[in-house]
Amino acid sequence: MTELSAFTGDDLDLILDTPGVVMKGAIVADGHKNALAFLKEVTAGAKEFRAAQKHENAFVKAVATALRERGTDAETDDRELPFDDQAMTQALKQAQAATALLRERAEAPDAEAYGAWLLQIATVISESVKTKEGGFFSKKVAVSEGERVFLEHLAQAIGR
Known part of the structure; x- marks a missing residue:
């Protein structure tokens, strides 16, 4: 198993920040500015983050646990919603960079599980x-x- 402690600085930040950025990209992907829909989507994302703390892959579990310990929670992270295409573009770029980093420096099952989690x-x-x-x-x-x-673009960005 790849240890999260093997990553430091910008690499660690990339791995830890990408799930939240992907969440924001997914929230704005429908193109609607509906407060109720936003709350439902944030809640669904938060549940997925919590579920990952019990993920079968130890690396994904370590990332989710680090996010919880870091204080980065889908429910409390950025209540302001960026209603523009930049959130989606940023999510795709960051997901591609994070999965490329993991393919290069982590064990293959961990890189695959992280991409699948995104x-x-x-x-x-x-x-x-x-x-x-x-x-x-x-x-x-x-x-x-x-x-x-x-x-579809996210799946391509992470190589699935």
Whole structure:
């Protein structure tokens, strides 16, 4: 198993900051500014962060535990929502950089589990609120078109 203590400075910050950045990217991916939807998405993300503290992969578990100890919690981190495409772009760039770093310096199963966890965070958030795509009389969908595109780009960024 790769030890989180093997990373320091900017590398450690990248590994620890990326899950929160991915969460923000997933939240804004639907393109809507709805306070209730925002709260549901933040809550879904927070549950995923807590669940990761019991993750089957020890490295992901160590990252989630370090986030909790660091005081970075999805529910308390940045109540302000960046409603722009920059959040998604930043999430994709950072996810790509973090997974590339782990592929280079961590054991393969740990790098794979971390990337899968990032995708899981975004998926859970995307599926947490059903939205109407086509207007008032359209049916609700679990994942909007914007969220679907974000999830596809995230999967590509992490090499899945």
